[in-house]
Amino acid sequence: MRAFFERVRVKLALATVWKVPSNKAAAIRGFQATEADGVWHLHRAIARIDDPKIRAILFTHSLEEESHAEEFSHTYQLYTSDRIPPATYERKDLTAGNEPIWKVLAYVHVGEEDATARFGYIADGLGDEPLKRSLAKIVDDEAGHVDLTDHLLRSLGAQPADVRREYRRVRLARFWEDWLRNSKRVVDTVAAVLLSIAYFALAPLATLSARRRLEDRYVEFDNNRVKQIA
Numbered sequence: 001m002r003a004f005f006e007r008v009r010v011k012l013a014l015a016t017v018w019k020v021p022s023n024k025a026a027a028i029r030g031f032q033a034t035e036a037d038g039v040w041h042l043h044r045a046i047a048r049i050d051d052p053k054i055r056a057i058l059f060t061h062s063l064e065e066e067s068h069a070e071e072f073s074h075t076y077q078l079y080t081s082d083r084i085p086p087a088t089y090e091r092k093d094l095t096a097g098n099e100p101i102w103k104v105l106a107y108v109h110v111g112e113e114d115a116t117a118r119f120g121y122i123a124d125g126l127g128d129e130p131l132k133r134s135l136a137k138i139v140d141d142e143a144g145h146v147d148l149t150d151h152l153l154r155s156l157g158a159q160p161a162d163v164r165r166e167y168r169r170v171r172l173a174r175f176w177e178d179w180l181r182n183s184k185r186v187v188d189t190v191a192a193v194l195l196s197i198a199y200f201a202l203a204p205l206a207t208l209s210a211r212r213r214l215e216d217r218y219v220e221f222d223n224n225r226v227k228q229i230a
């Protein structure tokens with residue numbers, strides 16, 4: 001069901017918003033920032049893990065996320081002549097500091113699953129273009145990260161029932177964040193449309209009134225009124 005809605009959402013975006021090149025570039029910019037942010041989260045996780053093997057694996061994982069961020073930066077420039085703007089990273093830990101470290105990897109795992117699905121659907125819906133080629137490369141890595149993170153959090157001692165419960169919790173939390181983000185976007189769009197309508201409805205009236213005043217050679221202005229207000 002989730003996959004179906006995601007596929008429909010991607011199709012709709014490709015058929016509407018993404019038809020505008022600047023919107024497509026902005027979306028690529030978003031992907032770049034998310035990948036770069038992933039590197040930060042992985043390094044935060046590495047700092048809390050003692051096992052050198054797991055630290056090394058996560059470091060390699062972070063290098064792949066870094067290369068995805070670079071790939072998206074490069075692809076961004078192929079869709080716009082604007083320079084890539086600086087990102088505003090949240091830099092907020094995925095779990096509270098006292099939670100077991102495997103829970104961070106559970107969060108990363110769910111993010112990897114979502115990224116694999118979303119990038120795959122976008123690549124399927126695009127014609128032969130640079131973004132499709134970039135996504136094809138990245139999707140392979142992301143699919144590997146899905147299995148890797150699941151394996152790692154179990155090596156850190158997480159029990160299968162706890163892992164399943166945590167995946168469900170993370171998915172719900174991400175769904176809620178997504179809902180809030182999209183609702184804000186809808187409210188912003190509706191507000192912009194209403195303001196535009198008000199502006200375009202009032203502008204002709206204001207123009208008429210200004211024209212009428214300018215018909216006289218002198219524009220009357222009561223200076224004393226200004227003095228009274230002061």
Ligand SMILES: [Fe+2]
Nearest residue numbers: 035065068142
């Ligand atoms: Fe990635």
Ligand SMILES: [Fe+2]
Nearest residue numbers: 112141142145
């Ligand atoms: Fe990844």
